[in-house]
Amino acid sequence: MQVEKPLANSNGLCYFCIKDKMTEIQKTVMIVEDEVEAAELFAEMMRIIGFRVIKMYSSVPAIPMLSKEKPDVVILDIMMPDISGLEVLRYMKREAELAAIPVVIISAKSMPGDIKAGLDAGASIYLTKPVSFNDLKQAVESVLP
Numbered sequence: 566m567q568v569e570k571p572l573a574n575s576n577g578l579c580y581f582c583i584k585d586k587m588t589e590i591q592k593t594v595m596i597v598e599d600e601v602e603a604a605e606l607f608a609e610m611m612r613i614i615g616f617r618v619i620k621m622y623s624s625v626p627a628i629p630m631l632s633k634e635k636p637d638v639v640i641l642d643i644m645m646p647d648i649s650g651l652e653v654l655r656y657m658k659r660e661a662e663l664a665a666i667p668v669v670i671i672s673a674k675s676m677p678g679d680i681k682a683g684l685d686a687g688a689s690i691y692l693t694k695p696v697s698f699n700d701l702k703q704a705v706e707s708v709l710p
Contacts, residue, residue, distance in 0.1 A: 592637040592709065593617045597627045597653060598671070599645050603694070607640055607671065610698050611705070624648035628656060631663055638705055643672040643683065651686050658687040667708035671696050 594616045598604035601622065608618040619634055621627035624645045631639070631653075639657070643650040650670065657663040667689040672679065675693040683691045689708040692700060 591615060591617045593619065593634060594638050594640060594705065595619045595621065595627070595631065595634060595636040596640045597621045597624060597645070597650065598640070598642045599623060600642070603642075603671075607696075607701065610701050611640075613698075614702055614705075616705075624650065624653050627653060631657065631666075632660070635662065636666060638708060639666055639668045640701075640705070641668050641670050641688070643670060643674050643679070651682060654683070654686045654688060669701075669704050669708060671701070 592615075594611045596604050596607050596611070596618060598607060598620070599622050604620050604622060608620055611618050619630065619636060621630060625647045628648075641650045641654060645653075650672070654668055654670075657666060657668065668687065670683045670688045670691045671694060672683070672691070673694045674680075680691045680693075690704045692704055
């Protein structure tokens, strides 16, 4: 079986052409981060490793978007202007359709109590800012099946 170069459709989804069949291989990451520059940096990191990216700059609209999109993984900031990222995470863990989605917290809150609170709320991994490409890549890849 020979794999050809990736192709992108009008929706931005990436496909590989394998023996004249189109097979979708791209996973989706939702980034919930109110700092635009940080969100774009994380998004670019995820695009480099092949993810479809959905960026949300606020917690309130992220909640219904999580149910609509059901991403494969969520990158979540804690300090948000409207609803805390921890509340978003707790919501996800209460909802059957979202509970199994792994969440990687990336936050400037780096005290042991903050990290414990994030993990206790259900985060798969808690990273502190700044985050390197390799650390984020490893974290995201480790939480996916």
